[in-house]
Amino acid sequence: MNLPPLFDDITDLELTMMSQDSAVLVAQINNLREKQLHGGGLSDDEVREGIRLLNDLRVLRAGKASTYESRTPLEKLF
Amino acid sequence: MKFSPSMMEKAVFPSVIDSTILLSTACPTKFVYQFCMGLSPIEKSIHLHAGGAFAHGVEAVRKNFYLNKMPLDLALIDGWRQFINYWGEQEAPEGSYKDFYNVSAALFDYFHNYNPNTDYIQPYIKSDGTPAVEFTFAIPLPINHPDTNEPLIYAGRSDMIGVCKTMGDLGCVVDEKTSYSFPAEWAKLFSMRGQFIGYTWAAQQFGLPVSMCVVRGVAIQQRSIKHLEAIMQFPQWQIDRWYQEMLMKVEYIVDYWKKKEFPLNYGDICSSYGGCPQLDLCTSPNPEAWLPSFAIRRWNPLDKQEAST
Numbered sequence: 001m002n003l004p005p006l007f008d009d010i011t012d013l014e015l016t017m018m019s020q021d022s023a024v025l026v027a028q029i030n031n032l033r034e035k036q037l038h039g040g041g042l043s044d045d046e047v048r049e050g051i052r053l054l055n056d057l058r059v060l061r062a063g064k065a066s067t068y069e070s071r072t073p074l075e076k077l078f
Numbered sequence: 079m080k081f082s083p084s085m086m087e088k089a090v091f092p093s094v095i096d097s098t099i100l101l102s103t104a105c106p107t108k109f110v111y112q113f114c115m116g117l118s119p120i121e122k123s124i125h126l127h128a129g130g131a132f133a134h135g136v137e138a139v140r141k142n143f144y145l146n147k148m149p150l151d152l153a154l155i156d157g158w159r160q161f162i163n164y165w166g167e168q169e170a171p172e173g174s175y176k177d178f179y180n181v182s183a184a185l186f187d188y189f190h191n192y193n194p195n196t197d198y199i200q201p202y203i204k205s206d207g208t209p210a211v212e213f214t215f216a217i218p219l220p221i222n223h224p225d226t227n228e229p230l231i232y233a234g235r236s237d238m239i240g241v242c243k244t245m246g247d248l249g250c251v252v253d254e255k256t257s258y259s260f261p262a263e264w265a266k267l268f269s270m271r272g273q274f275i276g277y278t279w280a281a282q283q284f285g286l287p288v289s290m291c292v293v294r295g296v297a298i299q300q301r302s303i304k305h306l307e308a309i310m311q312f313p314q315w316q317i318d319r320w321y322q323e324m325l326m327k328v329e330y331i332v333d334y335w336k337k338k339e340f341p342l343n344y345g346d347i348c349s350s351y352g353g354c355p356q357l358d359l360c361t362s363p364n365p366e367a368w369l370p371s372f373a374i375r376r377w378n379p380l381d382k383q384e385a386s387t
Contacts, residue, residue, distance in 0.1 A: 029179060036162040047155040051186065058183045062301045 025057040079107050079340050085366060089114035091224055091335050094216065094231045095328055096379035097273035103327045105343035106334045111356040114335075117372040119355045127168055128176035129256045132296070133237060135161035135185040136254055140211040140238065143194045144201050154189060161185055175258060180298050184256065187303040188296055199240040199252060199292060210239035213251070214380060215280040221328050224335045230328060233379045236277040239286055249288040250309075251277040256296050265308035268293050275320040278312050289314070 032050040036042045042050065081089070092099060092113050102109040111117045139157035142148040148156070161182065170177035192199075201209030213236045218229040238252040251274065261267075268274055274291040281288040290311045297304040334340050348354050356372075359365040 026179065033162055033165075033178070036159055037166065042159060042162075044152070044155050047158055051154075051158065054179060054182050054186075057179050061180075 022057060022060050025053050025060065029053050029057065079342055080338065081110065081340070082366060085115070086338065091332075092377070093223055093226070093228070094233045094379055095219070096232065096234050097271075097276050098377065098379070100272060100324060100327050103331050104345075105347045105354075106331060106340035107342045107360065108347065108354060108356055109331055109334075110340055111359055113377055116374045116376040117356060117359070117369070118375040120371070120373045122168070124168075124170045124174050124176050125256075127165075128170070128181045128298075131161055131165045132181055132185060132188075132256050133254060134164040136188060136237065137212055139185075139189060140194070140201070144209040144211050150189070150193070150195060153194075154186065158182065158185065175298055175300050176256070180300070180303075181256070184296050184298050184303045188254070188294075188305070191305045192294065198244045199238075199242055199250065202239040202241050202249060202286065202288075210286075212237065213239045213277070213281065215284065216380060217280060217283055219325065219328060221325060221332060224332050230332075232276070232280070232324070234273070234277060234280060235380065236281075239281055239288060240292070242290070242292075248290055249281070249286060250290040250292050251281060251288055252292050252294065253277070254294045254296060256298055258299065259297050260295060260304065260306050264295060264306060265293075268308045269310055272320060272324070274310060275312055275317055276324065279317050279321055282317070289317070 029050060032042060032046060032053075035046070089110055099109070099113050102112060135157050138160035139153045142153035142156050143150060146153075165178055165181075168178075201211050204210050214234075216231045216233040219232050221230050222228060223230050236251045236253050240250050240252045241247040242250055253274065268291070274293065278288055278291055290309065293308040293310075295306045295308065297306070342360060348357060348360070354360075358368050358371070362368055
């Protein structure tokens with residue numbers, strides 16, 4: 001699997017789990033995108049859900065939550 | 079270089095000039111290919127698309143917050159809807175960090191870092207009482223279009239005209255720039271950037287008390303989003319000098335257009351920004367044969383949906 005070097009320090013099993021989790025999150029976010037673009041738009045609650053998913057994806061992509069300061073932008077802004 | 083008559087038939091000298099077009103005066107041939115013929119790579123650059131979407135999202139949130147008086151959470155919620163609409167179906171190339179998900183995160187992180195409730199830069203309040211959350215200008219120049227004989231227009235859009243609350247309400251132009259990283263002395267990159275001196279000059283033409291520019295950089299990386307500011311104070315002599323140089327460059331390309339003969343750069347411009355997209359045209363004895371490998375996108379500095387550079 002061709003992955004960027006930032007994932008060097010984790011095991012193959014963790015890597016597989018992260019890739020799967022990441023793909024699920026991306027699919028969920030894309031469903032919301034699709035609804036905004038072609039399905040009549042998103043409600044406020046759906047946008048909030050989308051932002052939560054985005055944040056989970058960011059944390060996952062960072063490899064370790066601490067490297068992204070465990071930050072939840074929405075929670076800190078609202 | 080002289081173009082064939084059939085090539086020149088496809089070329090139109092632009093009526094509206096901006097800082098991007100002026101950059102191409104370093105290679106008048108590129109100016110013709112890119113800005114007179116509109117020859118652009120078929121695939122739109124992800125950097126341009128991501129930067130445009132980010133700027134659109136920031137503008138939407140600012141308008142919601144400052145103009146429509148929404149609370150920040152609702153301003154962000156609606157801002158993300160508008161961001162999604164702008165981004166559309168575009169997908170980032172594999173390996174690019176500037177994808178929909180990271181740029182969305184950057185939009186929220188931007189307002190976490192520069193919370194409008196407490197930001198030390200607040201929008202300038204115009205004479206009509208509205209905040210200057212976007213600044214679009216189109217100013218006639220004392221140089222006429224070589225074909226229509228109408229005055230050429232210098233135009234552009236900056237993200238906001240603001241006042242620095244920590245500097246005695248000093249007026250400033252605010253612009254956001256997305257990137258992958260901040261190289262050493264990143265802020266220095268902008269000290270001679272004509273785009274920003276031009277914004278400052280334009281704001282002054284509208285009577286706005288501005289002599290400073292704040293560039294807010296957003297580095298979109300896989301692990302984190304980073305923020306950095308570049309603050310430039312432009313003394314009046316520097317703004318005046320930029321204006322004179324700008325006119326010289328416009329006259330320069332008008333003169334070449336009238337002569338219908340255009341030099342090539344033979345230098346850094348052929349390789350900068352990842353390589354000139356029109357390079358194949360210049361290295362071919364028959365550039366016309368390459369035309370089908372380009373899309374036609376006419377650059378309009380006032381168009382919110384950017385064309386390609």
